[in-house]
């Protein structure tokens with residue numbers, strides 16, 4: 480799209496609050512690095528368009544910097560879909576239908592991924608899907624991630640920081656109550672940690688609360704196309720998680736001097752019981768007996784490209800759900 484056409488669109492959509500916000504966000508963010516909006520004319524125009532200021536999504540602030548002399552600079556001030564990055568002036572006027580609450584963990588991931596892996600995954604996926612949903616019209620807010628999870632089966636590893644399931648229940652219950660007090664009744668738990676068992680929590684809290692709870696264990700949303708993207712199976716710190724890390728937080732992935740991952744092969748031990756190995760009987764697996772260095776899948780097939788493909792699928796599927804959820808009326812038969 481040429482600059483002239485983009486400018487025309489911006490002015491035209493100035494008459495329509497929602498369309499303006501959506502289009503402006505797309506164009507402004509897309510053009511941030513192109514210097515296009517660093518023009519006094521456009522900054523002046525943006526201040527004249529009331530919905531722009533009212534929505535508070537973005538602000539163009541003329542400011543002087545050493546590098547830019549007197550050129551106005553576009554600054555993305557706040558994003559209403561992201562509570563951690565929003566201020567009160569935005570939130571007090573914004574209506575939210577859906578809240579997304581991410582859950583991570585603090586635990587080892589083989590030798591190469593950071594302890595914050597699950598929390599970063601939950602946060603980054605939350606940011607991508609909520610932003611995409613917002614741009615498609617969803618009234619959604621991403622809450623800050625809870626950085627701890629249930630680690631009772633990792634306790635022999637140093638500083639695997641545990642919250643018992645009973646504590647997790649209380650955390651969810653308290654935050655749920657806060658959301659209901661704020662008249663947000665559609666709540667999505669975005670879980671990144673396999674040790675977090677939310678289903679019993681949903682069963683307990685759904686009976687007590689006006690809110691409708693939805694659980695997304697994001698790593699299960701791609702089961703049907705997993706092997707279209709990846710070569711090896713995933714359990715913990717394997718190809719999928721490492722690909723995600725290489726794509727979205729590569730500076731925290733440890734490699735040796737040759738660029739090879741500083742990780743073992745993620746092989747796990749079999750139990751002495753056939754019933755456990757076959758899955759007929761399950762336990763909470765003691766991770767220090769199961770693994771060599773906490774990794775429970777082969778990470779060496781990981782690439783950043785696979786991580787981006789994973790995110791594309793998650794964004795498509797989960798943002799679509801958030802839009803539908805936001806637009807759906809709660810009635811007696813909800814969600815059917």
Ligand SMILES: [Zn+2]
Nearest residue numbers: 596597716720
């Ligand atoms: Zn993980």
